[in-house]
Amino acid sequence: xxxxxxxxxxxxxxxxxxxxxxxxxxxxxxxxxxxxxxxxxxxxxxxxxxxxxxxxxxxxxxxxxxxxxxxxxxxxxxxxxxxxxxxxxxxxxxxxxxxxxxxxxxx
Numbered sequence: 600x601x602x603x604x605x606x607x608x609x610x611x612x613x614x615x616x617x618x619x620x621x622x623x624x625x626x627x628x629x630x631x632x633x634x635x636x637x638x639x640x641x642x643x644x645x646x647x648x649x650x651x652x653x654x655x656x657x658x659x660x661x662x663x664x665x666x667x668x669x670x671x672x673x674x675x676x677x678x679x680x681x682x683x684x685x686x687x688x689x690x691x692x693x694x695x696x697x698x699x700x701x702x703x704x705x706x
Contacts, residue, residue, distance in 0.1 A: 615639050618688050619681030626666045629673055631655055636680035638687050647683070651676055 616637045622630070629635075632648030655672045662668035 613639060615688075616684070618684035619677070620684065621677055621681070624670065624673065627669060629655070629669045631672075631676070635676065636684060638684055641687050643683055643687065647680060 614637060620636060631651035633644060635651065636647060638644055638647075651672075654675060655668070658668035658671040659665065662671060
C-alpha cells in the first residue's frame with residue numbers, strides 16, 4: 600500500500616499545540632478548530648471544530664455585539680480545549696511508537 604501509489608512515500612510529521620494554548624483577547628477576532636487547538640489525531644479534532652463552530656454561531660446569534668459573542672465563546676472553548684489537550688498530550692507518540700510484538704498483549 601505504501602509503495603503502490605501515485606508517488607514516493609512522504610514522511611509528514613504530526614504537530615500539536617502546547618497545552619494549554621491560549622491567546623490575548625482581540626476584539627471581534629477568535630480562532631476555532633485546529634487553529635485554536637491543534638491536537639494529535641486521536642479522534643477529537645473534527646468534533647471540537649464542529650462544537651466550536653456551533654457555539655460561536657449561537658453566541659453570535661444571542662449577543663449584542665460580535666465582541667460579546669467572541670468573549671462568550673472563548674470563555675467556554677479555551678478551558679474545554681485546554682483540558683482535552685492535557686488529556687491527549689503524548690498520545691500520538693504512544694500510537695506511533697514501534698513495539699516489539701513479543702511484548703504486545705495477546706488479543
